[in-house]
Each structure stands twice: as structure tokens, then as C-alpha cells.
Amino acid sequence: MAIQATVTQSGGMPNPPQSGVKFRSHGRLIRFLQKEKVAGVVCSAPFIFGFLMFLVVPLALSLYYTFTDYNIIGEPRFIGLDNYIRMFTKDPLFWQSLGVTFFFALISTPLRLIFALLVALLLLRNSKISGFYRAAFYLPSILGGSVAVAILWKQMFAADGVVNKALGLFGIHTQFAWLGNESSAIWTLIILAVWQFGSSMLIFLASLKQIPSELYEAASVDGANKWSQFWKITLPLLTPTIFFNLVMQSINGFLAFTQCYIITQGKPRNTTLFFMVYMYDESFTRYHAGYGAALAWVMLLLIGIYTGVLFLTKRFWVYDEEA
């Protein structure tokens, strides 16, 4: 950027030439840089470089590593398709973590969107304290991804944690270890994900306010009650927003890492082993980096397929604004 700044300055006010030849070539360079096409490439150069250097090259390189046995420290050794054969035929943990991750993402995302929509509908009614309400519902999604909340969650669901104390208030006295039980542990992570519905709620609120009120007026003139107005007007007009959030948030769900890594570490008995945590362990604690790279590529592919399938279903349920 420093270069561009000097170019601009000298472009407006050319320095006195030291020698005729030098000045001419200097001026030509400036005139060349001043062209719109050149300026466009110069200005987008950071992204072109970054995209190639930090996304394309690492991905391409790692595609090669998926065909190798690579322990990070030594040299990669070419082993053909062995990593993939091991993954699909000899690795129960691959299937286990894939199952856990899909279960987590496909349960928590719709639940989160449903809560977001319900609360957005509740908050659509304005009052003097609706600002406070919105802030309270939004705060968890600001903080939810932090390590602080993860360690808090771990404590809350401990045998002597807040959740059991709260249940005690309702007469259910228990020392149940939520994180130690094979069927309940994953639900603590799902609850944590659903708890962060605030940002989706804001998006729904914004979209809800864009629905023209004439539509509702016309509907009530025709005798439609609130219930059918919701199903016939509100929900169809929200489907583009729902679709976009469904895609983005389930992808995020497939890739959940930090919360699982800190709260459960896959325990008990791998029932909360997320794909990303398994990939991390394989690559960086067991040093099977080639295998880890193969896991990453399989996940990329699965996300691609998943997104593609969702886009194919789009025309059946998503309202098309252009149509």
C-alpha cells in the first residue's frame, strides 16, 4: 500500500527529472499504473496473493499428502490410496465421528433456527423494553464460541453443577453426571449450540420487518386469521432467509471443534467425538498428518455434496423472489 500511496502523490505532482531517460520511463510506468485495468489488478493483488498462497496452495499440497504416510517431522512416503482404504474399511472411529457430527449438526441447526424464529416473532411486538430483550437473547451468540463459555458449560453440567442444583429446585434431586453418560453428553453440546440462536434471531427479525404490512391487511380483509397468515405469508416469505441460514449454520455444525475439544474431548466412549476433533487428534497427537489431510478432504467433499443437495431441494420449498 505504501507503494500505491507514493505513486498517487508523484502521479499528481511529478518530481523534477534527474535525467531525461529516467523521467520518461518513470512517467510511462505511472501512466501504465494509472490505467483502470492495471489499477484493478493492483488493488486486488493482496487478495489474489492471499487466496493462492493461503488457500489454494495449502489445499493442493495437502491433496498430495492424502496419498502419503506423513508424520510431519520426516519426509512424506507415497502409499497410494491406503489412507482412503483405511478410512472406509478399517477405521471404526471415522464412521463413529462422522455419525456423531452429523447427528449434532442436523439436530442442533434446525432447533436453533426454530428457536430463533419463535423468539423473533415474540419480539416483533414492540415495547419499551424490547431493546433489553433483544440484547439478552443476542448476548449468548456473542460469547458462545469462547473458551470461557466452554469451561463454564463443563462446570454447569457436572454432577454438582448448576443444572442439577436447578433441577433440585423443582424437586428433582439428582447427582446425574451429564457429561459422563453416553446418551446425555452429546445433548449438553447440542444445548450449547442451540443457546446461541441470537444472531439467527436478529436476521429473522430484520427479514420479518421487511414483509410489507399490506399483505397482512389484505389477508385479514379476506378473513384469514393470524395462524393462517403465518403459514401463508410469513413463513413462505422467510424461506430464503431460512435456507441461507440452514446452509451456513449446518456447515458450521459439521466443523464444530473448540467446544467439544474443551468440554468433552470425545468422551464418554467417543459418543461426542466430533469429526474435527478426531482429525486434530489423528494429525497432531498421533502424527498421522497424511491421514488427517485425507479426513479434511473427505469432509470438504461431504460439505460440497450436502450443500449441493440442499440447493437442489431449494426449488421445492424456497420462495423465489424473482418468480
Next chain:
Amino acid sequence: MSIATVSNNDPMMSNSHSDDKGLSSKHHIRPQRILYHVIVMLCALLMVYPIVWMVLSSFKPTAMVLATSGQLIPTHWTLDNYFNGFKGFAGTSFFRYIGNSLFISITATIGTIASSAIVAYAISRLKFPGRRILFVAMLLSMMLPAQVLMVPQYLWYQKLGWTNSYLPLIVPYCFAIQGFFIYLIMNFIDGIPRSLDEAAKLDGCSYYGIFFRVICPLITPAVVTGCIFSFMWRWDDFLSALLYVSDTERYPVSLALKLFADPSSSSDYGAMFAMASVSILPSVLIFLFFQRYLVEGVSTSGLKG
């Protein structure tokens, strides 16, 4: 892409559809209305309860944190947990971790926003070959999440000799690799009338001059929104710190907190919650003072905040 583009509508602040029944209800309070507020208020309190509980627990004597976990307000208020927490680990004060985090977050944020702004200007305003491809690349970089890249990027940085340093945490961001920020600023630039560019051009301004003298001063709101998001994401970033920072002294806050949570270290719950509360302070402050920008960012992009 059908992205929820609703930047003008600000659900957090604007009460544009003012409640016409608000005045009359003062004299004639309907039970329905009370029921509504009771339900919503209870839900709102339930949502923030865990965080409030954590913050208040940090003021309890550490032995009482678990023993009185059913009780919200401490019986004895104490700051001991904060003194113990800031002592940190193995002679490294917790202030050091905060300093590390601030350094990483601020440099990466400045780099991201500066580079994203100029790239956004190029894609949104200038005509050059490959512009459409760049737009697609930008969307791709938005969809490609950092987690799935952890192994590929680690192996690449390993080759570059960047592991065990802050470089992977800062340098890539200076090259606008997070498409989200380009997209955010592009959206904003699209709203600036092109006649301003043309007027500047007639006055002899170069394309670079237009960016620095015309566009830059006008995109401040988008830049503020971008800075807020970038800072919060960098501050909370745990994964890349876990991968690339191995020196305890150079840990950022997120990784240092993990030390408290490790079963191997002493379980000083009071100090743990005290430092956890400190770690969420920047996000809470940003939330309190810049809510409007946050909401704008969430609504324009439809992305997770």
C-alpha cells in the same frame, strides 16, 4: 445468492413501528400483555443466567463456588480470585496473556480490514480482467471455514517454517483471506454514488486517489463493523493458537484459559471463573457500545456473529 440483505433495517435499535397501544395500556393493563412480558422476561433471564452466574461466582471465595452453585449472589464478596488468577501460570502473569491476545487481535484486524477495503474497492468499482473470477473466489473463501483447513494450512506453514510463531495468526489475514470482510465493505461501497468517483476523476484524481480520498472516508461505518467482528473473532480464536503457539509465555487468553480447565492443573474454580470473566470483557464491552454495528453486520451478511 439469496442473502438477507437488510442493512438499513436495524432491529436492535429502531422502534419504527411504534406501539400504538402503549399509551392506552397505562390505564388499562390487559392480562394478555402482562403474560407476554412475564414469559419473555423469564426466557431472557434464563438465557443470560449462565453468564451472570459465572461472573458472580468469580466473586465468591473459591471453596464456595461449587458448594453454593445454586445460589446466585455471593454471601461473602471477595477479589481474591482475581489476584490469584492474574498471577497466571509458572511465573507468567495473566496480563501477559492479555497483552499477547491484544497484539495478535489488533494487528490481524488492521491487516484484514485495510487489505479487504482496497480489494473491495477494486472488485466493486474497477473494471479489469478476472474480476468475476475474483468475486467467485471471494465467495469461496467465505464458504471455506478455517477448521477444515487446519491440517492443509498447518502442513504448508510447517514447510514455510512458520510454526511455533505468531506469523500464521497474523500474516494470512493481512491478505484479505476472509471473504466476509471484502463482502461486507463491497456491499457498502455499492451504496456510494458513482458520480463522486467521476467528479474526483475529472479533478485529476487517479484510481488510487479515488480510493484514498473519496471511498476511504465514506466507508467508515463498514470499517467499524468489520473491525468489531474481526477483533472479536481473533480474540476468541482458539484453534490456530492451539496449533501454532507452543510457548506458554506466548499464549493468547483463549489458550491460557484452557490451562485452568485442564484436569492436570489445580482446580481453582474461583480463579478460573475470574479469568474467564476477564476474557469475555472485551466482547461484552463491544456488545454494549457497538450493538448497532454488530446488528448491521449480522443482518447484512446473514452470517453467524
